[in-house]
Amino acid sequence: MHIAEGYLPPVHAAAWSVAAAPFVIHGVRALNREVKAHPESTLLLGASGAFTFVLSALKIPSVTGSCSHPTGTGLGAILFRPPIMTVLGTITLLFQALLLAHGGLTTLGANAFSMAIVGPWAGYGVYRLLRRSGVPLMVSVFFGAFVADLSTYCVTSVQLALAFPDPSSGFLGALAKFGGIFAVTQIPLAVSEGLLTVLVMRLLIQSSKGELTRLGVLLSGGRGAKDATGTEGTTAATGAAGEQDGTKEAVAR
Amino acid sequence: MLPIDAAAHSSRWRRRHPCEKAVLGLGLTLCAVSLPAWPGAPLVAAATLAVLLGPAGVAPRGLWRAFRIPLGFCVTGAVPLLFQVGGAGGFVSLAPDGPVHAGQLLLRTSAASLGVLLFAFTTPVSDVLPRLVRAGVPAPVVDVALVMYRIGFLLLDTVARVRQAQAARLGLAGRAATWRSLAGLAATSFVRAFDRAARLQSGLAGRGYDGTLRVLVPRAEISRPFLAATGALLAGLVALTLVLERFLS
Numbered sequence: 001m002h003i004a005e006g007y008l009p010p011v012h013a014a015a016w017s018v019a020a021a022p023f024v025i026h027g028v029r030a031l032n033r034e035v036k037a038h039p040e041s042t043l044l045l046g047a048s049g050a051f052t053f054v055l056s057a058l059k060i061p062s063v064t065g066s067c068s069h070p071t072g073t074g075l076g077a078i079l080f081r082p083p084i085m086t087v088l089g090t091i092t093l094l095f096q097a098l099l100l101a102h103g104g105l106t107t108l109g110a111n112a113f114s115m116a117i118v119g120p121w122a123g124y125g126v127y128r129l130l131r132r133s134g135v136p137l138m139v140s141v142f143f144g145a146f147v148a149d150l151s152t153y154c155v156t157s158v159q160l161a162l163a164f165p166d167p168s169s170g171f172l173g174a175l176a177k178f179g180g181i182f183a184v185t186q187i188p189l190a191v192s193e194g195l196l197t198v199l200v201m202r203l204l205i206q207s208s209k210g211e212l213t214r215l216g217v218l219l220s221g222g223r224g225a226k227d228a229t230g231t232e233g234t235t236a237a238t239g240a241a242g243e244q245d246g247t248k249e250a251v252a253r
Numbered sequence: 254m255l256p257i258d259a260a261a262h263s264s265r266w267r268r269r270h271p272c273e274k275a276v277l278g279l280g281l282t283l284c285a286v287s288l289p290a291w292p293g294a295p296l297v298a299a300a301t302l303a304v305l306l307g308p309a310g311v312a313p314r315g316l317w318r319a320f321r322i323p324l325g326f327c328v329t330g331a332v333p334l335l336f337q338v339g340g341a342g343g344f345v346s347l348a349p350d351g352p353v354h355a356g357q358l359l360l361r362t363s364a365a366s367l368g369v370l371l372f373a374f375t376t377p378v379s380d381v382l383p384r385l386v387r388a389g390v391p392a393p394v395v396d397v398a399l400v401m402y403r404i405g406f407l408l409l410d411t412v413a414r415v416r417q418a419q420a421a422r423l424g425l426a427g428r429a430a431t432w433r434s435l436a437g438l439a440a441t442s443f444v445r446a447f448d449r450a451a452r453l454q455s456g457l458a459g460r461g462y463d464g465t466l467r468v469l470v471p472r473a474e475i476s477r478p479f480l481a482a483t484g485a486l487l488a489g490l491v492a493l494t495l496v497l498e499r500f501l502s
Contacts, residue, residue: 004326006286006365007358013286028394035393039464040454042393046400047450053401054408054442058435091398095405098373099255101322105279105369106286164333167348168340177338199436204443211447 002096002111003159005104012163017109020090023117027086034084044214045080049088052076053095070193071152074145075200077120078127079215085124089116114155123148138198145197149190153182254406257319257373265310266375270473271384277304277483278372284490285364290357292501293494298364300490301371311374319374323366330362331355378402383470396466404449411445412438 055072076085096102127144157179166173212218285297335351424434
């Protein structure tokens with residue numbers, strides 16, 4: 001999924017870096033505001049980033065028989081929101097390039113655009129849309145992670161097709177070629193990541209309610225809390241956590 | 254610790270200023286990407302290998318282990334260029350210049366990856382991050398990256414141990430068990446990460462934490478002879494590539 005070092009022509013590498021820059025700057029500003037308001041958040045955000053880094057190192061079984069690793073962008077965006085996830089994802093990509101020889105520095109902008117920007121925003125958008133429509137939490141989490149993973153690969157296919165248009169059919173042919181190659185492994189992997197994210201979220205609701213509440217994923221519904229969309233938070237009916245243990249909780253976002 | 258970072262901490266060039274190594278490693282990478290793949294990339298790759306195995310003193314075995322990862326990506330990434338979609342040859346056929354383009358891409362990515370590895374094998378991330386503040390990166394971002402770097406290794410150790418324990422309890426014996434174990438592993442990482450952050454926060458609060466993480470950075474002076482040699486090497490590579498390209502064409 002990571003575009004390797006030197007794979008993109010210099011102009012493309014520079015262009016994708018320029019395209020990613022506004023989102024990264026927006027994320028950095030959000031992070032700055034958060035840290036200024038709550039200095040102790042530095043450690044929490046660092047822990048969140050480390051979790052993202054470790055999550056992307058987990059091997060998940062693929063339908064094709066091989067193994068791959070989750071992007072972690074869907075879960076990250078749901079837990080930490082897309083602007084913060086953009087910064088954490090970019091730092092994670094930098095660490096992967098320097099510590100694991102995975103990805104690259106000249107391709108950091110392109111990889112950040114697909115994995116740290118489009119993936120989190122698309123996944124989070126779908127998650128929010130489904131939650132607003134009253135879709136159950138775990139279904140929303142599944143589709144959020146699924147779309148985040150798949151959109152990452154779609155953007156990577158576009159990036160590769162733009163860099164290497166097909167000699168016969170141009171950009172569209174190259175898009176079909178790269179997209180077709182990715183589809184064989186990535187659609188099953190996106191399903192796998194969605195399932196894994198649901199399992200992880202279920203465990204987190206059981207074991208880390210305090211952290212999820214602090215992150216704003218869960219709110220205490222008994223106090224009439226409002227969710228991030230501005231709608232009145234409901235009680236256990238809206239959250240799987242509440243359904244599981246009988247406590248009054250609402251899913252904030 | 255990850256092998257590349259462990260090698261960087263014990264590197265012969267550890268005490269050199271990261272700026273010097275960045276100019277050399279990233280300069281070679283930029284040369285690999287910008288110069289014509291033939292003959293530029295082989296020349297850059299040869300020069301980088303000579304520096305890595307010579308003055309930088311990187312162990313060949315460790316270098317190969319790290320290099321084979323990007324090499325695998327380079328090879329699989331070059332394969333699609335061998336084919337074309339549509340045209341007279343059918344829906345999918347061999348591209349006329351496919352082998353040439355794939356070969357050039359393979360050379361370019363291999364040489365560029367070696368340049369980054371030169372920087373990574375000689376410069377620990379912990380030496381680079383604190384200096385980024387001077388380069389204009391906002392301090393909170395650097396602080397978050399520092400915490401990520403330090404907690405990340407501990408989490409990776411935890412993940413390895415938990416996975417070992419899961420395997421010993423037949424947690425990876427079947428597909429369903431593997432999924433359960435993986436979910437448990439990810440959830441455990443989350444819990445451990447936040448637990449460690451909370452304990453770090455308590456410890457730092459007791460020491461007057463004001464939101465800034467101050468760390469000691471080993472002092473190092475930028476060596477002008479090193480930078481001059483780097484400039485000469487890069488200029489020589491550019492000149493040699495352009496001369497050879499004319500000669501070969």
